[in-house]
Amino acid sequence: MSPDRPDYPRLTLAGWGRTNPTGAWLARVHCPDDLVRALTHAPERGVIARGLGRSYGDASQNAGGLVIDSTGAAQFLLDPDTGVVTASAGASIQAILEGIVPYGFFVPVTPGTRFVTVGGAIASDIHGKNHHRAGSWCDHVLSFRLALPDGSVLDVDRDRHPKVFWATAGGMGLTGVITEATFRCYPIETSRLLVDTDRTRDLDHAIELMAGGDDAYDYSVAWIDLLARGRFMGRSVLTRGRFARREELPPALRTHPLAYEGRQLANVPPVFPSGLLNPWSVRLFNEFWYRKAPACRRGEIQDIPTFFHPLDMIGNWNLIYGPRGFIQWQCVVPEDAVETLRDIVRQLSDAGCTSFLAVLKRFGPGNEGHLSFPIAGWTLSLDIPVGDPRLATLLDRLDEQVAAEGGRIYLAKDSRLRRELLEVMYPRLDEWRRIRDTLDPNRLLRSDLGRRLGLCPD
Amino acid sequence: MRHHFRVGHPIHRLPDQAGTSTSVLTVEDALGAVQSALVLGGTSEIALAVIDRLAADRCRRVVLAARDTAGAAAAAEHLRAAGVETTDVIEFDAADISRHPALIETVFAEHGDFDLVLLAFGVLGDQATFDRDPVAAANAVTVNYVGAVSTGLSVAQELRRQGHGTLVVLSSVAAERPRKTNFVYGSSKAGLDAFAQGLGDALEGTGAHVLVVRPGFVKTRMTAGLPPQPFSTTPAAVADAVVQGLARKRHTVWAPPILRWVFALLRHLPRPLWRLISAR
Numbered sequence A: 001m002s003p004d005r006p007d008y009p010r011l012t013l014a015g016w017g018r019t020n021p022t023g024a025w026l027a028r029v030h031c032p033d034d035l036v037r038a039l040t041h042a043p044e045r046g047v048i049a050r051g052l053g054r055s056y057g058d059a060s061q062n063a064g065g066l067v068i069d070s071t072g073a074a075q076f077l078l079d080p081d082t083g084v085v086t087a088s089a090g091a092s093i094q095a096i097l098e099g100i101v102p103y104g105f106f107v108p109v110t111p112g113t114r115f116v117t118v119g120g121a122i123a124s125d126i127h128g129k130n131h132h133r134a135g136s137w138c139d140h141v142l143s144f145r146l147a148l149p150d151g152s153v154l155d156v157d158r159d160r161h162p163k164v165f166w167a168t169a170g171g172m173g174l175t176g177v178i179t180e181a182t183f184r185c186y187p188i189e190t191s192r193l194l195v196d197t198d199r200t201r202d203l204d205h206a207i208e209l210m211a212g213g214d215d216a217y218d219y220s221v222a223w224i225d226l227l228a229r230g231r232f233m234g235r236s237v238l239t240r241g242r243f244a245r246r247e248e249l250p251p252a253l254r255t256h257p258l259a260y261e262g263r264q265l266a267n268v269p270p271v272f273p274s275g276l277l278n279p280w281s282v283r284l285f286n287e288f289w290y291r292k293a294p295a296c297r298r299g300e301i302q303d304i305p306t307f308f309h310p311l312d313m314i315g316n317w318n319l320i321y322g323p324r325g326f327i328q329w330q331c332v333v334p335e336d337a338v339e340t341l342r343d344i345v346r347q348l349s350d351a352g353c354t355s356f357l358a359v360l361k362r363f364g365p366g367n368e369g370h371l372s373f374p375i376a377g378w379t380l381s382l383d384i385p386v387g388d389p390r391l392a393t394l395l396d397r398l399d400e401q402v403a404a405e406g407g408r409i410y411l412a413k414d415s416r417l418r419r420e421l422l423e424v425m426y427p428r429l430d431e432w433r434r435i436r437d438t439l440d441p442n443r444l445l446r447s448d449l450g451r452r453l454g455l456c457p458d
Numbered sequence B: 001m002r003h004h005f006r007v008g009h010p011i012h013r014l015p016d017q018a019g020t021s022t023s024v025l026t027v028e029d030a031l032g033a034v035q036s037a038l039v040l041g042g043t044s045e046i047a048l049a050v051i052d053r054l055a056a057d058r059c060r061r062v063v064l065a066a067r068d069t070a071g072a073a074a075a076a077e078h079l080r081a082a083g084v085e086t087t088d089v090i091e092f093d094a095a096d097i098s099r100h101p102a103l104i105e106t107v108f109a110e111h112g113d114f115d116l117v118l119l120a121f122g123v124l125g126d127q128a129t130f131d132r133d134p135v136a137a138a139n140a141v142t143v144n145y146v147g148a149v150s151t152g153l154s155v156a157q158e159l160r161r162q163g164h165g166t167l168v169v170l171s172s173v174a175a176e177r178p179r180k181t182n183f184v185y186g187s188s189k190a191g192l193d194a195f196a197q198g199l200g201d202a203l204e205g206t207g208a209h210v211l212v213v214r215p216g217f218v219k220t221r222m223t224a225g226l227p228p229q230p231f232s233t234t235p236a237a238v239a240d241a242v243v244q245g246l247a248r249k250r251h252t253v254w255a256p257p258i259l260r261w262v263f264a265l266l267r268h269l270p271r272p273l274w275r276l277i278s279a280r
């Protein structure tokens, strides 16, 4: 096998937003030995790990180089006494939930989709609806195993190796390839949630309810209608909840309190008429979504997929945006930057971005991850189809505002940030670079995201 | 008692891994912003207008390959003032085809990846001169078409290898239908256009792409002194169309855009009528 033409299939890989597919060799590995072998035979253009490709942009692609997909080597182990799980990096949250929920445990953090891997969860230090109480994924990780391009394998313990641990938490795969990780899961009595819903008049109302009431709930998130303007700007549907105790379930559900099934109702056909997605249809959808929500409801019982992963009900929903794809923009601004948040929402709603399901959430404090995204404050995320020529300038302006407030953009979602802003948004970037250089002195860990943002060589 | 259990889920129940798709235009950034560019024909007014637009956005590194290196150096200085961090000028003659493969290989090896390569060189020539001097005509075709084949294929190899990047080819509406007043130029552009389309199809699924640009009459030194044609436009307007084409992930752009429809009609005019109209 020549180092420059690895013996792997060459294909194009894109992120969930499908915006910039690039050509690379893909190594599908089925055990840690194969993984280390592939890693040490990295071609000149370097190597990056890939999970389930749920990052929206170009984080898990490496144009012209090697991409290692370890989702084929998925297994995990639960210690039912402590809730501690050890999983291979390619194991998905979906698979883990199927295993552990019947035993009365739940993952510490889940994103809006359960189709992400443990490796991807660490590399993006993912957050969920419980960030304000529980922090992000890596706050619950005890240790992981990290393979490096020189062939060495490190057992990284959060207390004994804090530098490597926190450089890898949110490090977007650029500090090494994680092969397995040990993390805490938490006991649940049932697999149902008690959910309170509030429909808010406008953005300020949503902010008021979240700032005032979130601490009483384990999970909280608001869906916000970015197409509503004027008086209704930022109107939202706020859903908050916690896992139900057994005696809180209706009798019919008590017999199998821990039942769990990750349902998928439909798939988007491969050729979806992308014209169906236009400002009018999205406006209609948002109107419907807002109106169907009760103005105020307390104690509704919902299952895990309905509450945490509603988008997963439709497989490949990203195809509805057509072949050009879409971008997701997610920022966080500090708690006191409400005025900026309001201004951002106003600009987005004035621009009439064809966006459904924008999400607003209040973060708790961040952690020590050098490139970890969450900081205490407000995070807003939205999907936008590409094509509108004004979009690039609008988002550049919003990025500047976010940076000026001491906020940042989420790298797992990014596909277009101006690279100069990266170190403003992530002030510990130099510290991260130094640790990365000790782990990967030859800079063989590379991704399109890394190259685009200047994290690795051009 | 600690009863560990192992669940050996193969992930066969998962939906496909996202995004192993083909069929979309690749640029370095989701919205078409370009960070590095190589211009072949580095003093072309249209090309420099495109680079100006890119420099106002995110373009940080530009290499100008030109016959007139002094002219290109002046252009490079202007680009640095416009915000491009590094520029370089290399000597390049589109007619010197045997040197093209090595030249392209070297520029990629020395400068690293290019998100965008702009194939801009070309000569218009004068049909009356060509009628008298067939060798001059063949030399023009060598520049416009043969030189584009040797550089285009060399660039394609590099883009394939790097797994991303767009080759922008300045074709012309003259490629759409030959007119008796400049059919040597028109036929060379028709060859170039067909070459570029075919190359684009060949690169499908590699991460690399080709964008074919068909301007109408553009007011540059190439057309100086000629009577202006209907729908004539400016280098800046062509640049806008190219930048938008990149953002919208097009395979073809027309400048001005209406020419697409004008030529859809003109292409099908009966020959006698076309001879009459195209004689101006």
Ligand SMILES: Cc1cc2nc3c(=O)[nH]c(=O)nc-3n(C[C@H](O)[C@H](O)[C@H](O)COP(=O)(O)OP(=O)(O)OC[C@H]3O[C@@H](n4cnc5c(N)ncnc54)[C@H](O)[C@@H]3O)c2cc1C
Pocket: A016, A048, A049, A050, A051, A052, A053, A054, A055, A056, A059, A060, A070, A089, A090, A110, A111, A112, A113, A115, A116, A117, A118, A119, A120, A121, A123, A124, A125, A126, A127, A128, A171, A172, A173, A174, A176, A177, A178, A179, A311, A412, A413, A447
């Ligand atoms: C519908 C939807 C909803 C989402 N909701 C949320 C949310 O609420 N909160 C949130 O935080 N995120 C959310 N995300 C983003 C998602 O959680 C992250 O992008 C996550 O990293 C994806 O994991 P993955 O396994 O698909 O990894 P990929 O997308 O394949 O890779 C992501 C990054 O992880 C790295 N990586 C993957 N495996 C390894 C490994 N073994 N070792 C080292 N690095 C590795 C890659 O190099 C890359 O940098 C959402 C995404 C979607 C599609």
Ligand SMILES: NC(=O)c1ccc[n+]([C@@H]2O[C@H](COP(=O)([O-])OP(=O)(O)OC[C@H]3O[C@@H](n4cnc5c(N)ncnc54)[C@H](OP(=O)(O)O)[C@@H]3O)[C@@H](O)[C@H]2O)c1
Pocket: B040, B041, B042, B043, B044, B045, B046, B047, B066, B067, B068, B071, B092, B093, B094, B095, B120, B121, B122, B123, B124, B143, B170, B171, B172, B173, B214, B215, B216, B217, B218, B219, B220, B221, B222, B223
């Ligand atoms: N202007 C129009 O109306 C129009 C319309 C449609 C298409 N186009 C095409 O657009 C492209 C750019 O044209 P333009 O309008 O920008 O005119 P331009 O400024 O004259 O550009 C033409 C460029 O080609 C270069 N060139 C010519 N022969 C060369 C050779 N042998 N080796 C290297 N470089 C050579 C010229 O370099 P020198 O400086 O050394 O001469 C010049 O930089 C051309 O391909 C043209 O055919 C133009």
